[in-house]
Amino acid sequence: MITLALLASLQVAPTDAAAEVQAALDQGWFGQAMAATRGIEDDVDRDASEANVLYLARSYDAALERALSAIDGGESSALVFSRGIAAATWVGDTDTGRELLGRLELAIVELEPAAQQGWRDHAADLEVYLEDFEGRAEGARSALDRAKWTAGLVGLAALGLLGLGIRRQSPGS
Amino acid sequence: MTSPTPAQTEPGSKATLLLVTAALSGAAVMCIELSAVRLLAPWFGTSLPVWSNVIAVVLLGLSIGYLFGGRASRGKDPAKSLAIVLGLAAVATAWLPFLAGPLAELFLPAQLDIEQASSVFRWGSLASSLCLFLPASTILGCVGPLVVELLGRSGLGAGEAGGRALFASTLGSLVGVFGTSHWAVPELGLRGTLLLAAGALVLALVSISVVRASLGKPQVGLLLVALLGAVLTPASRALPYGLTQLATVESPYQRVRVVEALDQGVRFLAVNESTNSYQSVWQPELGLLDGDYYYNDFALPPAWVAREQGPLSTWSTLCIGMGAGTAKRVLEGSLPAGTDLAFTGVELDPEVVRLGALHMDLEQGPDDLLASDLDGRAALRCLSGPFDQVIVDAYANQVELPAHLVTLEFFQEVRERLAPGGWCQVNVGGADTRDPLVRAVAGTLARAMQSPVLLLRVPGTRNLMLTARRDARPPVPTEDAWYLLPPELQRVVRGREVRGQWDWLEADAPFEGLLTDDHAPVEALQQRSVEHSLARRNRTR
Numbered sequence: 001m002i003t004l005a006l007l008a009s010l011q012v013a014p015t016d017a018a019a020e021v022q023a024a025l026d027q028g029w030f031g032q033a034m035a036a037t038r039g040i041e042d043d044v045d046r047d048a049s050e051a052n053v054l055y056l057a058r059s060y061d062a063a064l065e066r067a068l069s070a071i072d073g074g075e076s077s078a079l080v081f082s083r084g085i086a087a088a089t090w091v092g093d094t095d096t097g098r099e100l101l102g103r104l105e106l107a108i109v110e111l112e113p114a115a116q117q118g119w120r121d122h123a124a125d126l127e128v129y130l131e132d133f134e135g136r137a138e139g140a141r142s143a144l145d146r147a148k149w150t151a152g153l154v155g156l157a158a159l160g161l162l163g164l165g166i167r168r169q170s171p172g173s
Numbered sequence: 174m175t176s177p178t179p180a181q182t183e184p185g186s187k188a189t190l191l192l193v194t195a196a197l198s199g200a201a202v203m204c205i206e207l208s209a210v211r212l213l214a215p216w217f218g219t220s221l222p223v224w225s226n227v228i229a230v231v232l233l234g235l236s237i238g239y240l241f242g243g244r245a246s247r248g249k250d251p252a253k254s255l256a257i258v259l260g261l262a263a264v265a266t267a268w269l270p271f272l273a274g275p276l277a278e279l280f281l282p283a284q285l286d287i288e289q290a291s292s293v294f295r296w297g298s299l300a301s302s303l304c305l306f307l308p309a310s311t312i313l314g315c316v317g318p319l320v321v322e323l324l325g326r327s328g329l330g331a332g333e334a335g336g337r338a339l340f341a342s343t344l345g346s347l348v349g350v351f352g353t354s355h356w357a358v359p360e361l362g363l364r365g366t367l368l369l370a371a372g373a374l375v376l377a378l379v380s381i382s383v384v385r386a387s388l389g390k391p392q393v394g395l396l397l398v399a400l401l402g403a404v405l406t407p408a409s410r411a412l413p414y415g416l417t418q419l420a421t422v423e424s425p426y427q428r429v430r431v432v433e434a435l436d437q438g439v440r441f442l443a444v445n446e447s448t449n450s451y452q453s454v455w456q457p458e459l460g461l462l463d464g465d466y467y468y469n470d471f472a473l474p475p476a477w478v479a480r481e482q483g484p485l486s487t488w489s490t491l492c493i494g495m496g497a498g499t500a501k502r503v504l505e506g507s508l509p510a511g512t513d514l515a516f517t518g519v520e521l522d523p524e525v526v527r528l529g530a531l532h533m534d535l536e537q538g539p540d541d542l543l544a545s546d547l548d549g550r551a552a553l554r555c556l557s558g559p560f561d562q563v564i565v566d567a568y569a570n571q572v573e574l575p576a577h578l579v580t581l582e583f584f585q586e587v588r589e590r591l592a593p594g595g596w597c598q599v600n601v602g603g604a605d606t607r608d609p610l611v612r613a614v615a616g617t618l619a620r621a622m623q624s625p626v627l628l629l630r631v632p633g634t635r636n637l638m639l640t641a642r643r644d645a646r647p648p649v650p651t652e653d654a655w656y657l658l659p660p661e662l663q664r665v666v667r668g669r670e671v672r673g674q675w676d677w678l679e680a681d682a683p684f685e686g687l688l689t690d691d692h693a694p695v696e697a698l699q700q701r702s703v704e705h706s707l708a709r710r711n712r713t714r
Contacts (some may be wrong), residue, residue: 028663028664028667028668029667030667030668030670030671031650031670031671034670034671034672053671054671054672054673056668057632057668057669057670057671057674058632058633058668058674059630059632059668059671059672059673059674061605061673061709062671062672062673062674063673091709091710092286092288092706092707092709092710093709093710094710136284136285136286136289137289137710139282139284139285139289140282140285140289140290140292140293143279143280143281143282143285143293143297144292144293144296144297146279146280146300147280147293147296147297147299147300147301148296148300150280150300150303150304151296151299151300151303154300154303154304154307155299155303158233158234158237158303158307158311161237161241161311162233162236162237162240165237165240165241165244166240168240168244
């Protein structure tokens with residue numbers, strides 16, 4: 001979970017629009033917060049802010065889309081990477097989550113030394129979630145392979161037995 | 174048929190014992206086949222593909238068994254072969270409940286989410302069916318030819334021997350079908366049912382021993398192995414840490430259990446599943462549930478109507494797929510002050526209602542009608558309404574929408590029973606508002622209601638609530654009416670107004686997959702829904 005201390009560590013000077021977004025978020029009015037993001041002039045900043053609002057409203061696929069748009073536009077704040085990783089993990093896009101985790105670690109290095117440890121702890125938490133999902137996805141893939149191989153082999157053996165039985169029953173065989 | 178070796182001739186009474194053997198093995202085959210799907214249900218559900226896999230495997234086994242049974246009947250002592258076959262069949266049957274869990278978990282590990290699990294259902298159920306049921310059905314397939322051979326050697330002609338054996342085994346199968354589904358599974362549970370089938374085969378083995386006038390060491394050994402399987406089989410599966418089980422029953426439809434989360438005091442009624450889904454939720458207080466539950470959405474329509482029209486004296490709700498009454502308790506505790514609830518609930522599974530009354534405070538009030546053992550569609554035809562709200566929350570086999578409860582004709586019947594301006598809410602599982610299954614059901618609902626449908630995601634879950642009104646429009650998050658709710662209900666709508674959390678489908682909007690009674694490919698749509706979910710994953714950037 002991102003704490004206020006972590007957010008403060010990003011030392012972003014709030015614009016009026018950003019403050020409006022935050023005020024709406026504090027009230028739990030996500031629709032108003034989304035509307036307020038329209039006041040953010042910079043496209044990339046707006047995408048990043050929308051990603052944050054959408055993530056908090058738990059619209060994870062939309063949050064991921066906005067976070068990626070912001071990142072592709074050059075946004076490199078730890079917050080947008082963090083939101084992107086968490087949303088990607090929720091959606092199940094582990095490749096994207098893993099890529100963003102690498103970029104989050106680079107972004108942490110750029111932060112003030114005092115803020116780095118908190119963000120490192122947060123990144124470690126995100127990695128645990130990601131690994132957990134990756135483990136389950138791998139488990140599903142292995143199980144599917146196992147099921148296909150078993151069904152194939154046992155099915156073939158059964159059909160072989162059937163063929164053998166037919167051959168033995170044939171007159172003259 | 175090959176010419177029998179001239180050997181012993183069985184007396185008439187022994188022929189009767191042979192026919193009893195054929196009948197018992199016929200009953201055992203059907204018992205295994207019907208129990209097989211239920212045995213796999215906790216992991217793979219009981220969908221049509223699972224049924225098809227099980228039936229195909231049993232038929233494959235029987236066909237192999239017929240061939241090898243015919244081969245074995247050429248031997249010098251077919252009675253001995255039959256005794257061994259029956260002993261092996263008893264072993265293979267008695268061990269099924271013990272082996273089912275470990276084998277199924279090999280193909281469907283625990284802790285997968287629903288999309289991950291769904292991708293494994295078809296192959297996993299096929300592999301499990303082949304490993305579990307092919308041996309038993311193959312061995313049982315050998316019984317028929319051996320019985321026919323022994324009857325033939327007792328002096329009957331080939332046709333008469335075959336006819337009598339088929340008569341007895343088919344009659345046994347008939348008893349097996351009714352006995353398994355109507356009595357054994359509900360009364361004895363799956364473990365008990367399969368042990369009963371194994372016991373029937375042991376009885377047949379004893380009959381054959383009478384024919385042979387001996388019970389050889391191999392048969393005694395097999396009986397002991399069968400007994401070991403019976404002893405080792407656990408009565409039920411272990412629960413995840415933090416849950417305690419309050420009740421579990423095998424109903425005529427599914428395995429039902431009530432569990433309680435130790436740290437929260439919340440109870441869940443779950444069916445079959447190993448995929449973290451539930452059919453009903455209970456918390457001690459009436460009203461909105463703590464957390465992200467779709468049931469809370471059922472409280473929105475009366476609140477919106479009260480804000481629009483002023484105080485309501487009564488609110489009548491029909492809930493198709495009542496479960497253990499969660500919707501009722503949510504509504505009872507959240508209706509506007511002074512409004513009485515007249516609740517009509519329909520639930521197919523009577524055990525769910527019974528457990529709801531025992532563990533989840535499901536009570537029938539003076540204005541309520543709680544009906545169980547009734548299909549939702551059939552019940553709807555018996556109800557005239559008008560209802561202020563019709564909730565469709567019917568699921569089969571954990572995650573599957575019953576096809577006949579999402580068709581155009583069904584929703585038209587719902588519309589006829591709604592009061593003017595009445596609300597229809599349908600709970601559908603899906604990845605998002607673009608999910609093919611969700612779009613098909615929403616589009617069908619819109620056509621039937623002749624009004625737009627609101628598609629609303631339930632945050633943090635895989636549920637979407639489809640909402641439509643008769644001759645009216647539900648509020649949408651861009652309108653002020655959306656927010657006109659009492660403070661306690663504000664939390665239900667907050668966060669759902671942002672992009673991706675909702676969508677809107679007009680009555681005449683084009684969509685793919687109108688569902689009708691004639692053509693409702695719900696299972697194919699569910700497969701596409703899973704593929705849609707998986708396609709969102711690992712998108713190439």
